[in-house]
Amino acid sequence: MNTNKRERYESDSSSDSDNQERKKDLKERDEFAKRLREKDKEKTRKVTEKSDKKILEEVQKRAKLSDDKDAVERLRIESRRTYLAKRKEDQLLLLERKIADEVQLFASEKLTTQEKRKHEYDKKILELARQHDAAAEITKIQRYYIPSEEQTEEYVEVDEREKAPGSEQNKWEEERMGSASLRFGAKDANKRNKSKEYDLLVDGLEIDFVKTLTHAGDKSEFEDVEPELTEKEKRKLSIEETRKSLPIFPFREDLLEAIRDHQVLIIEGETGSGKTTQVPQYLHEAGFTKDGKKVGCTQPRRVAAMSVAARVAEEMNVKLGSEVGYSIRFEDCTSEKTIIKYMTDGMLLREFLGEPDLASYSVIIIDEAHERTLHTDILFGLVKDIARFRPDLKLLISSATLDAQKFSDFFDEAPVFRIPGRRFPVDIYYTKSPEADYVDACVVTILQIHITQKLGDILVFLPGQEEIEQCQELLQDRQRKLGSHIQELLIRPIYANLPTDMQAQVFEPTPPGARKVVLATNIAETSITIDNIIYVIDPGYCKQNSFNPRTGMESLVVVPISQASANQRAGRSGRVAAGKCFRLFTAWAFSNELEENTIPEIQRVHLGNVVLMLKSLGINDIMHFDYLDPPSSEALIIALEQLYALGALNHLGELTRLGRRMAEFPLDPMMSRALLASEKYKCSEEMLSICAMLSVNSSVFFRPKDKAVHADTARKRFFTYGGDHLSLLGIYKQWSETEFSKQWCTENYIQYRSMVRARDVRDQLENLMERVEVEVKSCDGDHVAMRKAITSGYFYHTAKLSKGGNYRTIKGNQTVMIHPNSSLFEETPRCLLYHELVLTTKEYMRQVIEIDASWLLEVAPHYYKPKDVDETGNMGKKMPKQVGKSSAELTRNYAKMNIN
């Protein structure tokens, strides 16, 4: 804990307080924090036992997915050919960008004579080269999208016009597209004497597309810095040569100079520029890792942190985990020698708890900042703050093109350093009119592409599993009707909940002469990369979790994507060759109906955990924390109220001893409160399993469509007296008794993947229990103890049975129902506790246990008063005595059913 900071934030409140209890609690809290620090100091960081070989194997396994030799060989050769040809162009382009950057970045700086001479020399070279090429072939320059004045103006014009009253979409569309309209599909095909196939295919259902400007996506990707080369060719190039061939290389000196001159620098880098792997190495070579200081680089995803670290270790010819390491949840692959450390953004946030000034770092790089994950957004405020009292600390914020200015403004006008990337152009096509049924439109478009366009795989973005399955069925149906009239079309679905072996099929090479069409959710937008995609079909929708902080209700809704997201999706087609993106919406809709950017996560989620973490970092004024985009004050107040009710904050809004311990757990505050309450009820052993199981959200059960009945009976076999939390405990217990068997999972229709995750979470939580000084004990199946512990954390997630036989939440008086998958679905206990509220077809409580209302007085006397609970242990006075079943009745029922 940073004492300076603590004093700074708390000085206002400490003077007016004469509350002895509060002072005692704060003292205990600080003593506890001190003990934690000492523990951390003692704990020598052990060098990872995971061997380099194992990690490299893993990385290679991922790389292998892109190694589809046979099918893509032709593409590779073609790519290679174009690569060599454009290599020269790239160099010129780099030079051009460099000159432009120098002009912009150092316009105000005084240049030395030598620098000036170099600059002039560069300019001259460029001029000569351009003159030479102009005579031969100009078009090659178009390989990369350089936003021209013309194009920008056109868009501005559109926007302006739309602001004017009476403007009409159609009119605009006509004017905008005019003769540039490009039609392909059935009509063109007919001209080429393929009418027979078309009669069968679409009955005039083809979709008209219009082509607008060509451009590239704007998202960075860490892997495949040189997608044009095959693995074999890559190996031929020495590591040094490869490094020198990266677009970032010519900027090395300028970049380092800019970093020396400025404390904060925004790096605007495109795909394949090599910034993620190279910048930390440059910093190391330039001496930023002297005096035992580290260069830290954050990534939004675990796989990225791992694979980039492995790559850099290879380039530096060191063992992964020694000088170069990575740190992700469940896996710390670093040692005392580590000087370049890749990590997930959430991991750096955790490190703040133990080292609030990040003293061991000389540079912090926040990569993929434009993705605006919750963790990254919090990091912005924190690193900006510590940069003020640590002038030696350098901050690099790496972002995609569009957001660089926003970051620059936030970090007190920090300069922007631009690095070009390597990517292929993507032609964007829009529909002429809006599509009502996007699944059907996808199917039509897939077949249009398949018949009229040259070979190359198709990637389709759909909102969810349901749409993917629907699309797959439709497509198979059409395919069957067409029979041998069309070439082979392989349909491959992918989404996060798909079993791993089926996910892997997406990466299998396409046989020669065939075409693969991948039906994917947003998982293919950033998380996974499928190679050899030439065509992207984008209906423009995705599913988003919407959370209502007032009611606590969650729901998944299909919403239009943002422009940034659409561009990211389009970019997925230009990775191996020039691509085409078919947007199933109009160009008008793109510029006028889609938001520019996706709403950042911090404005969409429950902030309980975030606020607790900030509080434990000594930041007391949560409302005025320096957010890049602040969450609503309502969301913050709700989070503060919740933390107060849980006892994590006192009446002055200060963190309590309990709050300090809660902050150690990577859990929702309610859950960490429940887990800590298990100390009192001596059931920590059981609560650890329950919390771990609850953390793997609703993906425990496997329910294939064709075996739904079997899966349901299997699930019901786990029903346990008391409620769903206890059923989950039973599942974990039984699984651990089988030595964590995979076969047991398969037999019981349980997802092995989820169980392994639950085990990882449980192990971590168990270690943290020791850290916060809780002895882990078992209550030997005392379900009352367990349910009381749960109630200690979730006391306002309760509902009571009303007169009409419905449940109403105690807080908010909302009508809610027990989820049909619950073991209590056919029971009607008078008082219930739920884990979460979800809005699907109805308002449901998911994961419920039966509780005794009198427990509420016991676990939350500050929140419930005796008048809230009547003498029979029921809630409220209006409660009719005969409605609902008592605990005793339920127990009898279960006994009759012979369950537990």
Add this chain to the structure above:
DNA sequence: GAGCACTGC
């Protein structure tokens, strides 16, 4: 009688 976007600690 229902349904599962995606990350991360």
